[in-house]
Amino acid sequence: MTDLLALIVAKYNYWLYVILMMIGLYAMIAKTNLIKKLVGMNIFQTAIILFYVSIGYKTNATIPIIKNAHDAHGAVIHAADYINPLPHVLMLTAIVVSVATFGVAMALAVRIYQRYQTLEEDELRMRLSEE
Amino acid sequence: MHWPIDLIVLTFVIFCAIAAISVKDLLGTAILFGAYSFMMCLLWAVMGAVDVAFTEASVGAGVSTVFFVAAVFRTSRRTKD
Amino acid sequence: MKLLGFIVVCLTGALLLYGTGEFPDWGDPHSPASLHLSNYYIEKAVEETQVPNLVTAVLADYRGFDTMFETAVIFCAGLACFLLLRDFQEKKERFYRHTPTGIILHVKDAKKTLTVGREFEHMDKEWVPSDLIIKTVCRILIPFIQIFALYVVAHGDFSPGGGFQGGVIFGSSLILLAISYDLKTLVRRVKEKVLGIFAAVGVLIYVGIAAICMPMGGNFLDYSKLAPLIPGDPHHIRALGMLGVEIGVGIAVMAVMAIIYINIVSEGRHDEGL
């Protein structure tokens, strides 16, 4: 029992990212409202970002901005004192990509509504088969 | 050790995520989605990813929510599920 | 569809949980991810680039090529929203309000226009009387938001922030103007053409700075070869290059955020909005 608890505490971030990702994926597949699907898409993408940020975390380390960088030339910087910056960089790019996709998808949803006056997938399918 | 904060925020995140996709009003979804993004941003700040948290605060909780509300304003609040 | 979704989700979850089993513990300083490249960046980046914010250093220099395409993605999103929604046809009906009396005029013929001035003001279909408190507060707030945005762009080397965040904040100050007054005010002050040109010019600043390095004898994006062009300490040339790039990113992002908002909220007609 204590082993299991220790396992959960040691990796709970990873378990929870899996749960968030499943929520997002479920919303993308099973919901019929297009905007709900978009929310699912965004949750899905943030779950991945959470995963990356979790990789970068180090215990007993501080944020990746070097202290006293300009007046302590020659002072040794210990890698263990700072959090891994690389996943943060990657995720900045991923956030930008996700907001770009989100904007375009919203524009598409507005276009669809202009044309068909609905955002429900089943109603859209009915409208399409009528024409 | 700040893992208790981390755990509490994570619970909130999952709560907001489930609420955002199950509320029957798209404007409500928009606001819950903003809350979700903000919680996520807190979580990343706790984990030391300040740049990512800053970006998420300005993009996810800020601009995305505004786009969302704008799109709901131009379409409809109605949703079946 | 629900059942299918459930099955797919469960399969994916099972796959991911299976992969989680062998992960190093959360926050383990000796996991492979925090050893190989990360140590190099933490120990060498300040010495090589003179930028204390490691995220900015890696973002704009070591992996600057990614960031260039990230800016291109943003530009592309703005262009896509413009192409998808922009509608140059004037809407047929218009509403005007006679300011002294408060009478609302409904003009159905598209060709007849009233001159908007002191007597008449243009009005949205779903008109809400503009609130004095909101207008005043926003008028005071917006310049400060914009100065903060500029600070975030300029100070990205030393503190969290950078071109992208600053650009988003500047863009949201424009959006705030549109929400607190009305969309027409924003469109009148910041012309669509200006936004379009800014979006392209921002990305062009980035690609231009990167491309100038090639005739100067370096590889693409190699800021250190810019030293003869810029006066000052050649030691800090990489930091200066990054600053230039971040300004480009900021301009592009600012313009694109405004473009996306304006087009979504007015369905591309740029007349009335939230």
Next chain:
Amino acid sequence: MDNYPALIVVTPLLAALFAGLAAWIEERLSYPIALFGLAVSVFSAFKVLMQVIDSGTIHYRLAGWAPPMGIEYRIDLLNAMVLLLISSIAFLNLVASFKSVDQETNDRAGSFFTIYLLFVTGLLGVTATGDLFNLYVLIEITSLTSYAMVALGDRDRGPIASLNYVFIGVIGASFYLLGVGYLYMQTGSLNMVDVANILQGHQGSSTVLVAFILCMIGIWIKMALFPMHVWLPNAYSYSPVAFSRVVAPLMTKVMVYVMIRLMITVFGFDYIFVTLHLSEAVVWLSTIAILAGGVMALAQKNLKKMLTYIIVCEIGYMVGGAWMGNQLGMTGAILHILNDALMTFALFLAVGNMVYKINKVDLIDLKGLFGKMPWTMAGFVLAAFSIIGVPPTCGFFSKWYLILGALEKGAYHFAVALIISSLICAVLFFKVFEICFFEPMSHGHGESHGPVAIEEAPVSMLIISGLVSLSLIIVGLYSGTIVNTVILPFLK
């Protein structure tokens, strides 16, 4: 200093930005700018290919940093070939679409060229890069531009097809990103060669296995392998013709290239075929994909849609060949990337000419087309023969390698599926020829004896169409040379 590898990707990007600026200032300038940018890109790609053939793999350090720290372009024979293919198809298509763009985009030609160039930039970058995360960013550029383009084509159905494409595309790209995350967690690096070196010691790890599965699923969704193909037919058939002519031949082939690159450079043959034994299952999957693509193509009533299902079928060929696990299969798959891109391009050029003249391409609308557009139809027939696999054309040779590979491995079901699908293609295209040739024009009284007035597409479109169709035969005749100078040295 030799900057050609960077120029291949950067000139289209720069041209896109200048074309975007020109769209606001003087719209007529956009087209020459775009043309110039792509011309420089083609020239650089040609230079790079020659250089690689002469002196081996090129390493180009972007921002001047050494590989695992910075991003590196690592261009070997396979890259160089695909780069030249992409840039020249994009260039030729731009020349051919001079007349048709205005007709389709409601006077927004400048913005169209900008998006088009960004799309090509993305494809070129995906092909040239040697960095796993850079690959993701560039895949997103290509996807974002194609979402916009698909929505611009058909005004009614386009947005719906595009939004579906957004959902599926995001799932695919995110799975790939997640796979890269798992790899990063195990290795701490993002450079392909560096990751491959570190992975040597972790062959049994479940993290690597999950990373491999996630990457492959992501790429398969993006390339529309059979069960994940649902977005492709609608998306490609509703986009504007000038765009579908370049997206149909290139997008899926570039994704096949990415799959081959991941298999060879990152994970390695030993890991996939010796440690995992996944070969059998994937070859069966691709067999099903081939048959399903063919059968669904038979059911279509619109020429453009029918061709998109043939693309689904062709993807099955390439995936099956690549997963055969022997040199012959891989040779066939790589040769088929080249051939299939050219064949599909030729087919869509012909379709583009038809759309330019008769607007719709439902099969019924094609009656009497041989009389009306003889040159276009000549190109179409040649491309169709190549898809079917008639000997002097290039389609025959890659199929030949694929079948040899299947026989060597003992995967007879794959060989049989290949032959059946060739027969299906023959049936399909002869159906089209029959409609075009024998049935008279359906307008009016049902009788139109005597010579039909020839109404051809503009000369610029015809010349390109003819050129590409002829190149099918030329490439076919020189397949031996291509295999010996490019593919076999690469696989060694």
